Amino acid sequence: MAEIATAVASEAAKKATETAKEFISQKISYALKYQSYIKKPKEQAERLRRRRDDVKEDVKLAERQGEEIYNEVNDWLTGVEDFMERVAKLAVDEDKAKRRCFRGLCPDLIKRYRLSKEAEKVAEDGAKLLGKGNFARVSHPVILQRTASVYIRGYEAFDSRMPVLQEIMEALKDPNVNMIGVYGMAGVGKTTTVKKVAWQAKEDKLFDEVVMTTVTQTPDFKKIQEEIADQLGLTFVEPSVSGRSLRLRDRFKREKRILVILDDIWAKIDLDAVGIPYGDIHEGIGQEKEVWKDRKDDERRYKILLTSRDQYVLRNHMNIQNNFLVGLLSSEEAWYLFRKIVGDSVETSDFRPVAIELVGKCACLPIAIETVAKALKSKSLPVWEDALGQLTRSNPRQIEGMAENVCSIIELSYHFLKSEEKSLFLLCGLFNGSRGILISDLLKYSMGLHLFRDVYTFEDGRNRLLTLIHNLKASSLLLDGITNFSVKMHDIIHAVVISIASSDEFMFNIKNVGDLKDVLEEKIPKTSTAITLPYGDFHDELPESLEYPKLKLFYLFSQNQSLQIPDLLFQGMKELQVLDLTGICLLPLPSSLRCLENLQTLCLDGCLLGDIAIVGELKKLKILSLVDSDIEKLPGEIGQLTRLKMLDLSKCSNLKVIPPNVISSLSRLEELYMGNSFLHWEIEGLINNQERKNASVLELKQLSCLTTLEIHLHDLQIIPQDLFSEKLKRYRILIGDVWDWRWYATYGETSRMLKIKLNNSISLIHRVKILLKRTEELHLELNGVKNAIDEFDEDGFAQLKHLHVQNGHELLYVMANTMRSLSAN
Template identity: 25%
Template sequence: MGNCIQIQVPCESLYSPCQNYLGGKAGYVWKLEENLRALQNALDRLIEEKNDVERRVDLAEQQPQMRRLDQVDGWLTRVQAVQNEVVKLIGNKSEEIDKLCLCGFCSKSCKSSYRFGKLVAQNLAVVEELMQEGRFEEVAERDPDDPVDEKPNEPIIVGQQSILDKVWKCLMEEKDAGVIGLYGMGGVGKTTLLTQINNMFLDSDSDFDHVIWAVVSKELQIERIQEKIGDKIGLLNESWKTKSSEEKASDIFKNLGRKRFVLLLDDIWERVDLKQVGVPLPNIRNASKVVFTTRFIDVCSQMDVNRKFKVECLRHDEAWTLFQSKVGEDTLNSHPEIPELAEILIEECDGLPLALITIGRAMAPKKTPEEWKFAIEVLRESSFKFPGMQDNVYRLLKFSYDSLANETIRSCLLYSSLFPEDYRISKRDLIDQWVGEGFLEDKSGVQNEGYYIIGILLEACLLEEAEGNCIKMHDVIRDMALWIARDIEKEKEGYFVCAGAGLTEVPHVEDWNTVKRLSMMENQIEVLLESPTCPNLLTLFLNSNRLKLIHDDFFQVMPCLKVLNLSDNLSLTKLPSEISKLSSLQHLDLSKTAIEELPKELEVMVRLKCLNLEHTSRLYKIPRQLISKFLMLNVLRMLDCGSSSEVPEESVLFNNSELLIDELICLKSLNLLNISLKSSEVLQKFLSSQRLLNSAQSLCLQFLGRSKSLKVLSTDMKYLDKLKIMDCKYLEELKIDCVRRVQRTRRPFGFESLHVVEISSCSRLKDLTWFILAPKLNRIVVSHCAGLEEIINARKLGEFPEMTGNLIPFRILQFLELQHLPNLQSIYRTALPLLHLKEMYVYECPKLKKLPLDSNSTKEGTVLIKGQKQWWDELQWEDQATQSAFRPCFKSCW
């Protein structure tokens, strides 16, 4: 064996240094190269994933109010840390691989290789775990908004603080006030109020999660409302925009269903279906709220409001404060005359905030009286030329006009501008004129159609209610209507209005051919001499002047005239014979004139639909067969004709009025009749005609001779609205026969349409028990009936329990006047619920010691009781609570 050297190494000496990693952990060493390659590949993929996520985050964060999710931000941070660690490990790769021996199964430095291999394996596991975590569906979310976004706003308008407080109370305290409506005419300040409500949430401690604002406007777009809501509650993004309206509604409902919200909807023109939008309906459970503004009161009903508030125009003192704030103290104090001139401009605005603001700003730089006087002239004569009025005011209001359902309703509105500023327009007369113009068809029920249209205009806040079954037109609305009629649609409408202008003669018109509707009412014109050539004139208002004479030729060239109003000319005694030229006339109003005779020439007016002769006290002659010529007559008003004591005995109209009744019976188109009947014979003739009974709307019975009892079948006068009984000194009883109606329908009502009753100088009447058969009475006047002892007699009621047992008298009564009734002892036997009563007037009724009142009869503070102090002090009350309740209601008149 020679030179061989034998070296012996004990086995335990070789095993000992590696025994710690050969026992299940040797893989950290012998798999080191494989793990390093896997770690490099995994890191590359992780970096690619990180880059993709960062790009998605960058794109998301470019959208308003979007920020990355915290989990995404944390993941990116962890990825960067691991990337740094892995890069460092891979940087030591060569050095650690050089330590390996025995084909990689062992290491020259076992502990060092083990530690390095372990770090590689651990980082590989972390990288793979981060790869799994990085698969995000969403990488960003909308930043949590404040519950409310502040909106720029004008200061609260003086006079609107009260409504603001009421709405805020509904939002904060009244759990059952889920839906709240603010309504009023355009320019009155509804949006300002809603904005104030929005901004009040900024400083409130309310626990609403969201206060959402959305402008709706005339063209309702459900998806636009949804996007406003979606934007506020964090749903809006590019993908959500592509969803259908139904899907958006579902998302909104799911989101808001878990939250308490306030939804503010500005400028609603029609019902917004909250369910279709996706808004959960407010209720006591979810305590959410919806507040909206609208120009139409009927929208409040369509939206099922729990509370509604009308935003009114300002009172004068409030208007002055607002105007002053826009003009400025410097301008108002720049000349002593300017404050007085400012008052005139304020009056022209009629309390409309938008007009006050517009005119106030325009006048702020004007510091001489001359400038202010010129501004007043412009505003009165051509208000649309005043700076800002056309663009800022009229165009805004015109949206309401344009939104009216059809051309008929729009024409009816414009027609209302023929009357002077602040004029109380009779609804009844206005409807008659609409029929005469042809806006409405002369058919049965046309009055109801007219009232329906008036209701639409009232609901749109384009007309306003006024006392005495009247309406009025706000000055600025009237100016807007005239602007439309005279300038925007002048070719079609042709308005020329100089009502209430102080005229003493017919004004100069450059081109009469363009005039279709001419109003010269409420002036001081005494004589009409000039004969204007008006080939296209349709309506002529000459009422409420001082007319004494109309020249024969005045109507010579008005071939198309349909409506002629000559009423309230108290000195007009005669019509010109050339009125016969008005063969197209459909409406003739001669009421409250001194006309003594209707000329025979009127017989050419075969198209006449409405003839008003009311209160023509001196009218004594109507040619025979004249009325019967008006075969198209729909409305005939003849109350108080020939009532003057100066009417001659040979009066053709009244001594032979049975003949007049015969002529009326011939009028087959007659639907509405107001008439005075002054003898029992004429009355019986009238009662014998079913057509006339069906047409009767107002009836005055006077001088009924020696008739002690009057029997009327109430069901035959189902449209009777007003009944007057006067100077019937022998009349003891009015019998109302409604038995046939009861048997047929089991309804006990008699005069179902009767609203007004006036009875005077009927000294033998003992009671008025028949009132109980007029359930809709809202005005009762009884005077100078010496024998009257009771209004409702209990014994008579007991005779017909099947008819009257369930009836409550005076259920909707608003006004009760009792005068000179020396023996009146009782109105009704017990206290009544008079919830609509506004005024009671009692004079010279010494035996009336008790009123039908208890503490629950009326709403607190809603009734005014006028009378003599002594009578009031001697009244007997149901109890002390009743006396205390009504003590503040009394006003002494003597």
């Protein structure tokens, strides 16, 4: 035992001695080898600086895309900045530690010791930062929240509205009420009321999510699903309605408290098919019934609110027993609303008596009051008196669901319009649908009908059209569409326009007819000037021939591609100026098309097409639109259309052949659209001793009147010198094989967009220099280019608003002139 004890004591003494040596050695190392301790954090700082710069670039791109940066990324960047400051302080302390003490005879070991200790701590923190700096993602998309102005814009807190508003809010709080209906006549303010309800529900925190979408008389399930998903921050991966329905249902089950508002339903709607768990509320489906049933109200509050013009639809079709009426305004409220719009002049002794009678004729309907008030604002007293006389003498047309005199109220606004405004107003009425009206279509129709006086070019026509649209919006007769490129019309006003058009102008909008053939042959007057058959799932046969000698416009949009167009259908329409057949199978084109010698606009969008050579016989044609058709070859006969001013081949993805010299023959062409379309451009001249079989880009140079161009070219090399001229006022041009065509400009409002792919050399960039000077939106794909932007244009880009660079890893700088032009815009 004694020997063991002695051995243990000896071993312990040995270890203590070694530990003491290590401790003393470490302390000496701190004092004498301070520079080696400082080296490590300096190396870490350099690695972190490079990583930080990369992360900052990712953060900058994410912020430009509107995404939110993760907290751990921001914290890491802050930590790196703090670390850099600590390393910088070490450098300062290192200089101090180099100084010697005792008049330069001895090194300052204390400062060196402290410096080494601090450097060791900094290095430990640097290692942690390096370990945390590899982020898979730096950001996440933000769920956009609607602001108060979106919900309550246009809402007036009228006393007559407060009771129904309070009743709806109480129903939302009632655990025994799951579905709520709001009804009332068109234009009474149902939408503004439920928007106020939505905002109040959010303010009172009754629901975690409130989503609202518009259904309309022709429900588009995909559109409804997309609007709901957008508000929930949900992205669909399923292309089908049924697949998206399952995704929505799953999302709804994950929400504890949600309010779904469906505005403007006209008939029974299958909510289960959309993905809104309607059936679960009433009877439940399988296990889902138990999921919804067993949760307490404070854990689960799921409600649906619907609006409709018809209480019967809510009560009988949707089985809603809690329905609330939004009624007309009181006389005092009607007066207040009218006075608010027209201003203080209404209180003068001359205007007030007339104004009181005018407001009375508006029947306390908000839409009617607003429409008349805006029509009379800033007008003289005789104009007001004349308006009152018209209302007093008129014989209002009866339109189902509208109060007496409302039709004549809208008519009055129509009569205040100028001639061109009236024509455009009627034209919009003929084409108004649930998705609104594309402004580009209105331009094609208006120019074909010579609707604008003293307008001869498409550029002037577009300017006139936009001006008239602005005027109609200001008069509350047109509304913004779902995109910046469309407009729509309020349903009441639309009903009145159709009434006016059919009775005064012999213009007819035919929908939901039982016997289409009988209507066209017997019911529509032969003196008609316009006939539109929109959005029809027609199964009836069309007449063999139609005799409408004064018809100027004929429009047929069928969802049934088996519908046959009789060969002689158009032989009795010889004055036709605008023909639009959308979604029709035209294999072949009817031979009677050649009878339309006065045709100005021909639209065959979305049609199944074969040989369209017959179109070349329409010598007066100015607008030819084949958007989204399946045409594979543009016949050479199209080159005979020497008066053509617009050719729209957008989204003709099957178009493979355009014979040589067809494009160049269209010498009066002003607008050419080939986005997401023809790509098979050939080089001018002989190829392997063979003549060209396809169009050459050089043919565009012959189009001296061209002001608008949308085109996709695979390479800069096929672009000849001086191909583009300063006459181009709007363009979307893609150059390179990396671009996916987007139907509209990425940023919405730009009219001049250029996308270019560049490889190592940019020697050919001068071929598009004239475009670069005026480009508003520029996209660059850079491969091995270091100073491309500087070499593009030495004066910068005076009109550039948006710049997007991809794969620009070797890009060294952006020139100062360019940045000034960007900041100025």
